[in-house]
Amino acid sequence: MNATARSVRTKANDIADYMRKRGQRARAAARVIACAETGTKNAALFALAEAIVDERDAILEANAQDMREARNNKLDDALVERLELNPKRIAAMADGVRQVASLPDPVGEISNMKMRPSGIQVGQMRVPLGVVGIIYESRPNVTADAAALCLKSGNAAILRGGSEALRANLAIARCLDRALVGAGLPKDAVQILDITDRRAVTEMVAMPEYVDVIIPRGGKGLVSAVSEAARVPVIKHLDGICHVYVEATADLDKAIAVCVNAKTQRYGTCNTMETLLVDAAIAERLLPQLAKTYSEAGVELRGCERTRKLLPDAKAATEEDWRTEYLAPILAVRIVDGIDAAIDHIETYGSHHTDSIVTENFTLARRFLREVDSSSVMVNASTRFADGYEYGLGAEVGISTDKFHARGPVGLEGLTSLKWVVMGDGSVR
Amino acid sequence: MNATARSVRTKANDIADYMRKRGQRARAAARVIACAETGTKNAALFALAEAIVDERDAILEANAQDMREARNNKLDDALVERLELNPKRIAAMADGVRQVASLPDPVGEISNMKMRPSGIQVGQMRVPLGVVGIIYESRPNVTADAAALCLKSGNAAILRGGSEALRANLAIARCLDRALVGAGLPKDAVQILDITDRRAVTEMVAMPEYVDVIIPRGGKGLVSAVSEAARVPVIKHLDGICHVYVEATADLDKAIAVCVNAKTQRYGTCNTMETLLVDAAIAERLLPQLAKTYSEAGVELRGCERTRKLLPDAKAATEEDWRTEYLAPILAVRIVDGIDAAIDHIETYGSHHTDSIVTENFTLARRFLREVDSSSVMVNASTRFADGYEYGLGAEVGISTDKFHARGPVGLEGLTSLKWVVMGDGSVR
Missing domain, CATH: 3.40.605.10 (Aldehyde Dehydrogenase; Chain A, domain 1)
Known part of the structure; x- marks a missing residue:
């Protein structure tokens, strides 16, 4: 030595x-x-x-x-x-x-x-x-x-x-x-x-x-x-790939409020929405209006093929986009057929952090809360609420993406x- | 290759x-x-x-x-x-x-x-x-x-x-x-x-x-x-070095019942008492009577010096005995002065599994429950109760000696x- x-x-x-x-x-x-x-x-x-x-x-x-x-x-x-x-x-x-x-x-x-x-x-x-x-x-x-x-x-x-x-x-x-x-x-x-x-x-x-x-x-x-x-x-706190799923029966105003807030209130936070899932039944009414607001806020959209038929200006989303935590003014958008497809997408690509459904349907709200395996699951609320102060914990020492011991804030x-x-x-x- | x-x-x-x-x-x-x-x-x-x-x-x-x-x-x-x-x-x-x-x-x-x-x-x-x-x-x-x-x-x-x-x-x-x-x-x-x-x-x-x-x-x-x-x-389930501390105000009959049960009901289980701590103020009244019952049950006693003055037949306990999970008809016995010495012993040598105090004093019972950092802490009860069935859980998939997520059964x-x-x-x- x-x-x-x-x-x-x-x-x-x-x-x-x-x-x-x-x-x-x-x-x-x-x-x-x-x-x-x-x-x-x-x-x-x-x-x-x-x-x-x-x-x-x-x-x-x-x-x-x-x-x-x-x-x-x-x-x-x-x-x-x-x-x-x-x-x-x-x-x-x-x-x-x-x-x-x-x-x-x-x-x-x-x-x-x-x-x-x-x-x-x-x-x-x-x-x-x-x-x-x-x-x-x-x-x-x-x-x-x-x-x-x-x-x-x-x-x-x-x-x-x-x-x-x-x-x-x-x-x-x-x-x-x-x-x-x-x-x-x-x-x-x-x-x-x-x-x-x-x-x-x-x-x-x-x-x-x-x-x-x-x-x-x-x-x-x-x-x-x-x-x-x-x-x-x-x-541990790992990725925050958070979703909002706008279900067919969603109230349009609530959907727009939640989707805009979840993406644009802050871009660099782990509870920011990174992928928007829109039910095919409501896509035509929701997406063009939403795209306008996002465009004004400077949010780049990356859509699936069906999304791009409604929003020709959106870039094409790749498989990689569904797995990406942008932490930036970029949003992936996918049109899905029904709650099963939405939950499948979330369970396949999500990070089990925070996911929200916008719906007026009681039974689907209950199903989403039960079946989505994320540390925070929400109905008609912005993913940005996933936070110790907002939950009334006073402060948080961290946000856990583990399932053991403690989940979420x-x-x-x-x-x-x-x-x-x-x-x-x-x-x- | x-x-x-x-x-x-x-x-x-x-x-x-x-x-x-x-x-x-x-x-x-x-x-x-x-x-x-x-x-x-x-x-x-x-x-x-x-x-x-x-x-x-x-x-x-x-x-x-x-x-x-x-x-x-x-x-x-x-x-x-x-x-x-x-x-x-x-x-x-x-x-x-x-x-x-x-x-x-x-x-x-x-x-x-x-x-x-x-x-x-x-x-x-x-x-x-x-x-x-x-x-x-x-x-x-x-x-x-x-x-x-x-x-x-x-x-x-x-x-x-x-x-x-x-x-x-x-x-x-x-x-x-x-x-x-x-x-x-x-x-x-x-x-x-x-x-x-x-x-x-x-x-x-x-x-x-x-x-x-x-x-x-x-x-x-x-x-x-x-x-x-x-x-x-x-x-994880690691050691079960469980203690009973018989405090000065203990009821003698309850103390004997708990001490005998905690040691002799089964020898090979993790919630069996391995070290008995006896307050100096009650040792003379308790130990000779207890030793007789243990002797009939075939339990070997290993005592501190003060214990051996009261029980000349007991072997001398070494430092190692305080740290040993016998899983056998052997019991370490130590005379202590007051609850602080008892808790110090438990925190120093114990395995944070299950520890019990026998006492009629309300304030000391509360202190023991609060201050002893074990997965089960008991008053006037046998350590053998530390078990999923006994706690009403129906069955246990294990006993945790960790502090994270779940403690005890x-x-x-x-x-x-x-x-x-x-x-x-x-x-x-």
Whole structure:
């Protein structure tokens, strides 16, 4: 082994040691935070919001340095844009934390305590998962958001933001420390990593003794890399290939409102419609009118053959289009015959994220809700509603496209699970 | 590459192909079974119970051949014992299937439909996980049990039993086919693998496109091997190092009843007490009396130093004893000072399976339930109650020692998750 190889190896060991120590501290803090009273957790959250407001200038200064370095490093504009903080965004960050404080505490809730013939009484108690690892990119507001959600749900957290946002994240970390210590909670309950080496992530996702779940928040590359390396459960968010199916009996006005909103309200979000399915029976009435609105909004249409007979200006859609998450002002359009064909299309090409039917028919609405296997299924509503705030979760720590544990927006409840509680009176089998 | 290597390689490809085809068929059947009506699923289950009774002689004959081969192969006695079927066990198998039929259908239940300020109404629907892979050893009754639970919860299943039970499993498979086809459900909804090559398992746990969750049922070796190779979520059952803590205010009669039952009712089960923690304030009154009963039952005691002052016949417990799942008539005993020391011991040495406190103190009972991070926490009840039947789940497909998704006994509900349901009236953001 030459000197360089040796030094690299030592460094890898150092990182492993460092991460394991972080993990041990998180595990110890998790026991305390899991049993912390609701009032104590809320006090820490309100103190965090206050500290963020107090430290606004320091956070902005740190962010300005991050931005300068990002520009010097020629990071792409979209990333730099996501990085930027301003007084309004900082106020929103503090507001978000206060909102989490005002949510009901999910931890400790006991449900379904039933008497059993044996004499015992059995039910379930909602409890934290333990230690949550969150790996994210750029946006520094995720730091405050994620910390607040983990704290409120009684979990310890290890947060690993992008290296491009390190200074702002560490400024927020100082607010967190102050808030935790002020409320009498262990500082280690939320740890923000100051190590930017990628191997820290590889370590972190492979310590089941210390980390109970990993949530990657970022692009597909990040999510796949984390999932590949993970030795602990991962709450994954992969593609959002969302559909709206306008059924034959749809109300035309509702259909247009939903279709326009689902595509044009924002283009880059995972709950944006990417493919529109139109029932043949309503296509002639709907599509020309809809195409006009899309054209005004600058949305490019890619249609199946039948669509292009009605909309000669639309490009021809290929098989690939049905599988594409554009995240852009492009929409694939397909004419289908009936609900079975629509559901078949969604199950074949969709990503099980969010799908909506527009219909006035009760039975078909019920069928769609039941048969479409997506994390959110909707009737007469825009796919854009698939979001923690809109669902009343307060905030979301991510959106799961998995079927295991939690589906769709993951809020406080998604960061908990249920243990069994048994009460007896000296009961034996 | 020489000829042998080539042939082995071809064989591995064959197995991969074979398993992927099985997976595709399961995925297709999952769509059908997920939406099957409750009455249809129940009809299939009652038909399965009937077929098992009808085919009793054929199943017994297949089992007799399995047993002969197992003995010829010098498999160990415990394994051969678990393999054995008899008319009583077959009747119990059919009864188990009928019990699952009589449980409420968890699928399709909609809960918490709340109105949101935006005008949408949001709630959750319970849905199957999709395709469940179950890998188990010897006991052929698991085949009927697991098939029934997956079917009722709307999941497709791929069952892979031990090669030693192949003939009996295939005889049960024929009953299943008859029942499914008779009810108009796809045969592929429950597939029982007839391939005994271990590589089939390695394939099966690494097909996230076709399998949504893997449940290994068997010894630690099986569970670890499956977890290591898995690329899909695994519902794991690892150690059951269960504790009873007899607190100072405990009622002596209840304490004795619980301690004796938790240890001696059965030795080889995961919910058997392995370590007894006794509060110093009650040790003198409890331990000598308890030791007598244990001694009569043939239970060997291994005590801490303080225990051995009260029970001079007890062996000395080592650090290793606190971490051991004996699955045998051996019990570790430790005297502790107060609930904090008891909880510390449980959190340090326990396996987060099942732990019980015996106490008359309300506040300490509440603390124990809240602070002990185990899948089942109990007050004044024997740890032996930690079981799907006892909890009213009807049957269990396994016991999870994980914190993610499901903890403790996993019944029908553990084989489902919740998707979001949104209803609007042309609602947009």
